[in-house]
Amino acid sequence: MSSINYAEKIPNNVNLSEDRKLQRALESWQPHYIDWWKEMGPEGTSTSEIYLRTAISAEPDGWAQFGHVKMEDYRWGIFLAPPEKDRKVNFGAHKGEAAWQEVPGEYRSMLRRLITVQGDTEPASVEQQRLLGKCCPSLYDLRNLFQVNVEEGRHLWAMVYLLHAHFGKDGREEAEEMLARRSGDADKPRILGAFNEKTADWLAFFMFTFITDRDGKYQLCALAESGFDPLSRSCRFMLTEEAHHMFVGESGVGRIIERACQVMKENRTDDVRKFGVIDLPTIQRYLNFHYSVTSDLYGAEVSTNAATSYNMGIKGRYEETKIGDDHQLENTTYSVLHPVNGGFQAIEVPALNALNERLRLDWAEDVAKGVERWNKIIAKHGIDFKLTLPHLAFNRAIGHFSDIAVDPSGKVISTEEFARRRDEWLPSESDLAYVLSLMGSAVTKPGQFANWIAPPARGINNQAVDFDYVRFA
Amino acid sequence: MELKRQHLIDPVVCIRCNTCEEACPVDAITHDGTNYVVSFDKCTGCRTCVSPCPTGAIDNWLLVDQPWSIDDQFGWDELPLGQTGPGPAEPAPLPPGEVSDLLAAATSTTGPSVPPPASASKPYFNLYSRDKPVTARVAGNMRITGEGAESDIHHVVLDFSHNAFPFLEGQSIGIVPPGVDAKGRAHNIRLYSIASPREGERSGCNNLALTVKRVAGGVGSNYVCDLKKGDEVSVAGPFGQAFLMPDDPHANIIMICTGTGSAPFRAFTERRRRNAADAPGKLMLFFGARTPEELPYFGPLMKLPKSLIDVNLAFSRVADQPKQYVQDKLRERADDLAALLASPQTHIFICGLKGMEQGSDEAFADICRLHGLDWAGLRPKMREEGRYHVETY
Numbered sequence: 021m022s023s024i025n026y027a028e029k030i031p032n033n034v035n036l037s038e039d040r041k042l043q044r045a046l047e048s049w050q051p052h053y054i055d056w057w058k059e060m061g062p063e064g065t066s067t068s069e070i071y072l073r074t075a076i077s078a079e080p081d082g083w084a085q086f087g088h089v090k091m092e093d094y095r096w097g098i099f100l101a102p103p104e105k106d107r108k109v110n111f112g113a114h115k116g117e118a119a120w121q122e123v124p125g126e127y128r129s130m131l132r133r134l135i136t137v138q139g140d141t142e143p144a145s146v147e148q149q150r151l152l153g154k155c156c157p158s159l160y161d162l163r164n165l166f167q168v169n170v171e172e173g174r175h176l177w178a179m180v181y182l183l184h185a186h187f188g189k190d191g192r193e194e195a196e197e198m199l200a201r202r203s204g205d206a207d208k209p210r211i212l213g214a215f216n217e218k219t220a221d222w223l224a225f226f227m228f229t230f231i232t233d234r235d236g237k238y239q240l241c242a243l244a245e246s247g248f249d250p251l252s253r254s255c256r257f258m259l260t261e262e263a264h265h266m267f268v269g270e271s272g273v274g275r276i277i278e279r280a281c282q283v284m285k286e287n288r289t290d291d292v293r294k295f296g297v298i299d300l301p302t303i304q305r306y307l308n309f310h311y312s313v314t315s316d317l318y319g320a321e322v323s324t325n326a327a328t329s330y331n332m333g334i335k336g337r338y339e340e341t342k343i344g345d346d347h348q349l350e351n352t353t354y355s356v357l358h359p360v361n362g363g364f365q366a367i368e369v370p371a372l373n374a375l376n377e378r379l380r381l382d383w384a385e386d387v388a389k390g391v392e393r394w395n396k397i398i399a400k401h402g403i404d405f406k407l408t409l410p411h412l413a414f415n416r417a418i419g420h421f422s423d424i425a426v427d428p429s430g431k432v433i434s435t436e437e438f439a440r441r442r443d444e445w446l447p448s449e450s451d452l453a454y455v456l457s458l459m460g461s462a463v464t465k466p467g468q469f470a471n472w473i474a475p476p477a478r479g480i481n482n483q484a485v486d487f488d489y490v491r492f493a
Numbered sequence: 494m495e496l497k498r499q500h501l502i503d504p505v506v507c508i509r510c511n512t513c514e515e516a517c518p519v520d521a522i523t524h525d526g527t528n529y530v531v532s533f534d535k536c537t538g539c540r541t542c543v544s545p546c547p548t549g550a551i552d553n554w555l556l557v558d559q560p561w562s563i564d565d566q567f568g569w570d571e572l573p574l575g576q577t578g579p580g581p582a583e584p585a586p587l588p589p590g591e592v593s594d595l596l597a598a599a600t601s602t603t604g605p606s607v608p609p610p611a612s613a614s615k616p617y618f619n620l621y622s623r624d625k626p627v628t629a630r631v632a633g634n635m636r637i638t639g640e641g642a643e644s645d646i647h648h649v650v651l652d653f654s655h656n657a658f659p660f661l662e663g664q665s666i667g668i669v670p671p672g673v674d675a676k677g678r679a680h681n682i683r684l685y686s687i688a689s690p691r692e693g694e695r696s697g698c699n700n701l702a703l704t705v706k707r708v709a710g711g712v713g714s715n716y717v718c719d720l721k722k723g724d725e726v727s728v729a730g731p732f733g734q735a736f737l738m739p740d741d742p743h744a745n746i747i748m749i750c751t752g753t754g755s756a757p758f759r760a761f762t763e764r765r766r767r768n769a770a771d772a773p774g775k776l777m778l779f780f781g782a783r784t785p786e787e788l789p790y791f792g793p794l795m796k797l798p799k800s801l802i803d804v805n806l807a808f809s810r811v812a813d814q815p816k817q818y819v820q821d822k823l824r825e826r827a828d829d830l831a832a833l834l835a836s837p838q839t840h841i842f843i844c845g846l847k848g849m850e851q852g853s854d855e856a857f858a859d860i861c862r863l864h865g866l867d868w869a870g871l872r873p874k875m876r877e878e879g880r881y882h883v884e885t886y
Contacts (some may be wrong), residue, residue: 270508
């Protein structure tokens with residue numbers, strides 16, 4: 021059954037009404053969630069009507085509808101992808117067994133932790149982005165921001181459902197904690213570092229959705245392979261929504277690049293700041309920052325935790341079932357770059373221990389393709405500039421590169437030199453202040469765009485670019 | 494020339510997220526290191542991949558005489574818009590004589606050389622003929638006149654699947670009823686105005702609707718009105734190069750019709766509603782029927798916002814009410830019409846029974862006289878500028 025029942029208090033396609041205890045527990049969590057949304061969701065939007073996409077079915081065929089709704093009226097709910105008949109555990113020690121519909125007792129704490137960490141990132145990013153609406157560059161962008169926000173909210177629901185349905189009292193407590201933590205809060209920060217950074221401007225938001233939400237995609241892909249079937253089905257449906265977030269990021273940065281190139285060409289200058297536009301070197305420094313901070317989210321390059329969760333059948337590799345090996349990896353090695361004597365050396369390590377790194381490299385390859393598409397925009401304008409991704413060891417705080425200083429090209433340097441030259445590679449105070457200075461008052465007339473960004477190639481859901489994507493009360 | 498409708502992915506907009514490839518039920522979508530592409534041979538046009546696509550890149554349907562191969566698509570930086578495939582485009586054939594005769598009769602008032610509105614999109618025409626028709630499947634057929642109404646008018650939706658059938662609002666299609674006449678000859682072709690906007694009944698659908706009135710003993714109209722869902726129909730067309738909707742949002746459009754003559758105006762109105770609902774140009778509709786029950790699309794028409802369209806209905810057979818015809822309604826709105834007639838942005842379209850032409854013409858003459866305008870001079874000027882169009886039967 022995958023059609024979504026919107027008649028219930030919590031829209032769902034998991035037959036929630038057949039489990040009264042669970043339904044009551046979730047219905048008692050719901051007002052807390054709404055309170056959190058009112059306090060920490062997008063600021064000052066309670067009366068606006070947003071042209072949002074709402075899931076109406078978990079089947080790919082016609083799964084969403086578009087219409088103007090108030091965000092607080094958005095129907096957050098619990099949607100799982102349709103079950104796969106006779107699904108098996110596809111990797112690890114349990115490979116070939118029937119996929120689990122309930123949590124195996126011995127894996128309970130590991131699974132709970134994974135779900136909690138994933139779930140915690142969702143409200144965190146809403147909190148990080150809550151002030152962006154006040155300086156939106158257009159109604160089109162404002163709508164995209166809000167769509168991302170409500171979907172992050174829904175992803176929290178997806179993880180909370182799993183905690184409530186499968187982890188009893190512990191799960192319910194974790195669900196409450198998700199609403200108690202706050203991004204960047206000194207006393208109760210969010211679990212992962214990247215989710216405590218500020219998202220103060222739209223370039224940061226676009227970089228975040230392009231790079232960090234892509235980490236989300238790869239983590240979800242790994243969890244979608246899980247032998248724990250409810251987690252797999254939850255993540256599969258979330259992935260469909262996650263793709264939109266990456267689109268917002270990629271096209272957003274692409275449009276900032278497009279505008280920079282236009283102004284460079286029109287005025288025959290690289291110095292576009294005096295025209296109120298973000299210059300390409302600043303975009304490069306933002307890219308370096310978000311890429312390196314997000315790299316840390318994958319954890320240590322060599323990790324026994326990753327090996328354990330793989331062996332248990334809980335978290336797989338990206339596109340696990342498409343990989344042509346034994347899916348147990350007990351006798352396989354994987355080449356991992358290590359810092360060695362002031363340089364780098366690829367060292368073979370047991371493949372099970374290198375799973376974090378493998379997932380990171382899958383993600384890095386995907387990011388690189390997106391950056392190449394940005395470079396095509398620059399090349400189309402005949403401008404001699406290429407955005408590049410920094411070396412994986414650059415500006416790392418986690419893993420075995422965190423103890424060394426490396427420049428973006430991968431040259432190992434002294435920590436003093438790194439400190440001295442930091443502002444060449446990462447956004448400086450003045451970069452951040454300049455970009456923030458462009459974030460003036462919100463552009464709220466349909467079809468109008470802030471000076472520093474080009475309009476999109478097409479509107480949402482075949483609507484015109486000058487459609488009223490947000491209606492203010 | 495036989496055009497096909499090819500499903501393609503816009504490489505400029507696509508973010509290579511793999512959602513479409515996951516969604517496709519027939520594995521028509523694949524990718525390499527650069528692009529996501531659609532196999533023409535495998536794609537059934539089911540649109541399952543369209544809804545989940547986060548970018549809209551998936552929703553591109555180009556008309557081709559030779560489909561682009563997967564390898565062609567892998568090499569693209571952008572869609573080859575304006576090309577009809579890897580080979581040279583073929584010229585369009587001339588319309589068959591029988592269609593020319595029908596169109597000439599319908600547009601006899603304005604004559605053969607009337608140009609289309611300056612801002613109208615460029616139409617495709619005569620892509621399919623009686624001898625080389627395209628097959629459409631009936632997606633729906635419903636009676637749209639009230640139960641007690643004497644006239645039986647049907648809304649028939651034809652779906653072209655992955656066959657290309659590009660049309661514009663105002664064009665018509667040809668249908669030849671199957672079988673032979675009393676003399677053993679194949680039936681004449683019948684032309685029906687298209688009642689849908691160019692994107693189809695729902696945006697992105699490759700379908701169109703007709704508004705057909707059943708005529709007692711009429712071979713063509715009975716054939717169409719009796720079609721069942723799933724039936725296959727051979728279609729010629731699209732036809733018509735002048736009676737086309739101006740695409741300019743500043744264009745004022747005065748539409749005058751009776752009965753099934755409303756079909757093109759349903760298309761005009763829906764086009765404006767979907768694409769430029771807040772357009773500065775005004776839409777005015779003067780629609781005549783015997784009773785509200787006999788007025789096709791009466792319900793939906795009443796639901797349209799006044800900001801979109803100014804609707805004026807004239808009923809000639811409502812009990813206890815004086816008979817009213819479209820010309821009476823035109824005179825009632827003389828002040829507003831005079832203001833529009835004075836603008837070079839105004840277009841007039843008349844469609845329906847021949848009998849209303851003269852009445853409308855006289856009404857415009859009276860309105861102009863009262864407001865210091867010269868209809869005798871204005872009408873030919875509007876005609877020459879592609880702003881005055883008549884199709885009557």
